[in-house]
Amino acid sequence: MSFFLYLKNIQINMAATEVLGRSFSDALYERYCDFESTFDDLKNDCDIVFFVGSSPKQTESGLILNASTVVLTDERISHVGDSRAVAISCSHVELVDISSNAFSDWHEISLLLSSLPHVKTINLSFNPFPSNLHILPVELQWPNLNTLCLNGSHIGLEMIVELLKKTQNLEELQICSNDYTKISSDYGFQHESLKRLYISNNNITDWQSICRLGHLFSHLETLIASDNPLESFRSDDDVNICLPYLHTLSVDKVQVSEWDDIVALTKLPCLNALRIHLTPLLKPYQKDERFFLLLGYMKNIIKLNGSVITANERETSERRFIRYYSQRDDKPQRYFELTEKHGNLKPLVDIKIRAPYLINVRLIYNQITYDKEIDVRQTVQQFKKYLHEIFQIPLTRLRLFYIDDFAFSMGVGGPEELKYPRRVLHTYNIHDGDQFHVDLKPDAPKPQHSNRTADITQRNKKSTDGNTTNSSTSSDDDKTNISIEISPFSFDSLQKLTEEKSTNNNNQTTTIELDYLYPSIDKNIEIKVNDDDHDDDLLLAAAAACNNIKTK
Template sequence: MLHFASSICDREEQQAQDPSPAAQRCYGETEMEPPCGRSFMQVLCEKYSPENFPYRRGPGAGVHVPPGPQVSPMKDRLNLPSILVLNSCGISHAGDESEIAAFCSHVSELDLSGNKLDNWQEVSKIVSNVPQLEFLNLSSNPLQASILERECAGTFSGIRKLVLNNCKVSWETVHTLLLELPELEELFLCLNDYENVVSSPGCFHSLKLLHITDNNLQDWSDICKLGTMFPCLHTLVLANNNILAIDDLAGSLARLFPNLRSISLHKSGINSWEDIEKLNTLPMLEEVRLLGIPLVEPYSTEERRKLTIARLPSVSKLNGSVVTEGEREDSERFFVRYYMNVPKEEVPLRYQELVRKYGKLEPLAEVDLRPQNQANVHIHYEEKVQQINVRLDQTVAEFKKQLKTVVQLSTNNMRLFYLDREAPYGLEELKFSLRALHSYNVRDGVEFYVEPKIK
C-alpha cells in the first residue's frame, strides 16, 4: 500500500481511538464515540494511489495536483483528476481537513453518492476544503435527520450544480442551501417523497434547471410555487409525479415561467387536451415530454404524436424527437381531418384555427397496400385447364405439393412455368424452390403450365 495513504489511514485510526479533546474536535464526536465508517481522505488515498490510478504522461493526458496555498510534501505521490468519483465507498466523515485542502484545491466535480454521510457538518468539512468545486452529488446519503445551519451552508457558495436525490432532505434544508448558493444553476431533488412544495421567503434567479421527478406532487399550485422561487427556469422536469391538471388562472403560467423552454410531464396524471393546450401560454416553450399520461392511452402511436403536435404550434421538439416543418404540416392536416366529422360541441378551438390555415380538407382515400394473400389461377397440364385457389405466401416447393393431386405428378418429376400475359417476357420457369409465390407478382387470372421432366 502507498506509504502516504497508509500514514493517513493509520493516523485516522489512531485519532479515532484517542479520546483526547483534539481528536474529538477533529471528528466532531462526543467523548468515547469515534466515527463509524471510512473517511473521505482514507477512500481518496486508496482509490487514487499510484498503484490504482497510475500517472499518465504525454500531451493532453494524465492528472496532476497543481500547487495551492496548502501544499503537502507528499503531493507528488497522489494523482488526482479534477473530477472525483467516490460513490458507494462507505464514507461517513471527512478525515484530515488539511490533507483534503492540500490535495483537492483543483477539484471541480465531486460525486459522493451512495455513501454514509449523515451530518451536514462532515459534508461541509469536505466542501470547504475544495475551493474550485462546482458540481456536488450527495444522492442517497442519509442526511434527512441532520440540521443544516446557515453558517455551514455558506461553505457551498461556489457550487453551480447540486444533486440531492433520495436524501429525503426537508424544504427548510433546501431553502438554507439556496440562500447561500448565489451561482446555483442546476438542482436535483428527485425521490425525496415530497407531497407539496414549501415556499421560500426569497426567489433565486440563478437557477436554470430543476429536476424534481419521482415525488408525490399532485396539485398545480405547488408547481406555481416553484415558478415563484425560480423565475428564470429554462428546464423543469416533473416526470413521475401524479399531477392531474394544469391551471392557468389569470395568465399565471406566462407570469411565473417567462423563460421556460422545456417541460417534462412524463408519466403524470394529465387527462385533458385542454390542459395540454394551456402550455401554449408559455412564451418561450420549445420542448415538451408527455409520454405515459392517461390522456394519450386510447390513441395509436401515430395519433398521439400528430394530435399533440397540432395542438402545440410553438413546440419544436416532442418526446425527445425534433418536429420538422413537414411533420408539423402533416400533423395539422391530420388534425383537421380527424375532427371534421366530430359533433360541434366536441370540436376543439384549434380546429377552427387550422381550417382557416388549410381550408376544409377532403378525407384521404383509403388505400389497402397490404399484399394479396390468395389468388385464383389457371393450371394448364396436357390438354386440360383447371382453376384453383392458391396461397401466395407459400413457396414454390409448397405450391408443387399442392399441384400433385391436380396433375398426378410427383414434385421431383414436375417442371412449373408461370405466364403473365401483361408482361413481355413469356413463360418463366419457377426454378427456386424457396421463393414465395407473391414475389412473382401472382394475382387473380394468371396461368401456370406444368410439364413432366424429360428423362
C-alpha cells in the same frame, strides 16, 4: 499540520474511525496520493482498479492535486477528517462526486463544502441524511457552487430550502427519487438564479405543486418532471406568472388522459421543447398520429421528444390535424385556427398502391378441383410442396401449369408451365379466378437386361481347343457339356436372321424386324448387308438395335 502529519495520527484515532467510517481526507489520499501502497492495497478486494488524473505535486504546504475532478463513490466516507489538508489538496478541484457514502451529519457537509472553496459541482446523492430540518449558520455561504445533486437522499424540502439560502448562485438542482408528494407555498423564500430543476421519479400528482416550484424558482428555464403520477397539467395558478421563463419541459410517463391538458401547456409563454411519450392520453394512437396531433395542438414547439421540428414537418402535421378533425364532431379551437391558415382541406383518398398478396385461384388435377386462397409471395417450389400435400402425388413427378383465365378466354394465352423453383408467384401477375393445372410426369423406363454370354463364351472356349481348327467342326459333346442361355442378340440368332432376310445383290437393303428380337419395339431398323458379311457386321447391327432401344 501537513497532510503527511495527519496520516501519522490516523492510527491513534483508529477506534474512532471504525465507529464513524472513513474520512474524506483518508479516502482522498489513498485514491490519489499514496505512491507507497502496493497494487493489492489499491485493489481493496476489487477486481478492477481505476487510476484517475495526473500525479499530485508536492509543495511546502502539502500535496496539491492536478486533477479537476475527484470521484470517491461508495467508499463508506462519513466525515471530513483533516479539513486543512483537504483544502490544500483540492485547491484546483471543481467537481466532487461522493455519492453512495455514509454522510449523515450536516456539520460534516458544511465543513466539507467550506474546505472546497473552488468546487462548482458536488454530488451528494444516496447518502443517509436525516430528513428533519437543520439550521445552518447564517454566515455560512458557498457562492461558487453551481450544481448540487441530492438524488435519493430523502432530504425534506425545508432542508433543501435551507441549503438554497447558502447557494445564491446555484443554477442546477437535482432532487429526484426523494418521495416528494406536494410542494408547499409557504417557504418564504425565492431563488432567482436556479435555471434547471430535476425532480423526476417522485410522487407529485397535481400541477399546482409544479406551479409552486415556479414561485420558488422564479427564473426556471428547464424542468424535468418525468415519472411523476401527474393527473393534469391544469391548475388555478397563472403560468404566465409562476413559469414565465420555462422553455424545456419533460413530463414523460405521467397520467394525463385529456387533450385539454395539452392545450393547457400551450399557455406557457416560452415553452418550445417538450418530451412526452408514455401517457394514457397517447396510448391509443400510432406513433405518427401522436406526432401530428401534438404538433397540431402546440404551435410554438420547435423540439418534440428530442427531434427538431422542420418547417415542412410543421405544415404537414397541421394539415393532417385539419383532416383528422374534419370528420369529427368534437373539433377543438385549434382546428378553426388552422383552417384559417390552411383552409378547409378535404380528406385524402385512401389509395392502396401495393398489390394484394392473397389471391383466390382454382387448382385442378385429374378431374379434382379445389378453390383455394394462395399467398403469391411464395416461390414455385413452395407452392409445389403445398400441392403435393393437397393431392398426395409425388413431388418429383409433379408438373404445374398456370392459365390466365382472362387471357385464355380471349384466345390470346395458353398454359404456361412453372419450371423455375425459385421464381415468386406474383411475378406471373396472377389474378382472382386464374387456374393451376397439375400433371404427372411419365414413369422412367425400366432397363431390361439380356444375357450376352452364349456365343462369345462358346467361341472363346472353342478357340482354346488345340484339336479344333474351325468353329464349324466343334464336337457335339462340347455343345452338350456347356449350358448356355441364348440371347435374342446372340451371334447365332443374328446370323440366322440375316440369312433369312438377306439377298444375293450387293449393297441390297435388308430389314430386321426388331419385334422378332425384342417384342417391346415397334419400329424397324434398316441395316445394309453385303454378301460377304462377317461376324463383326452382325455384332454392329445388334449394337445399333440396342442403342435404338435405349434412346426410346
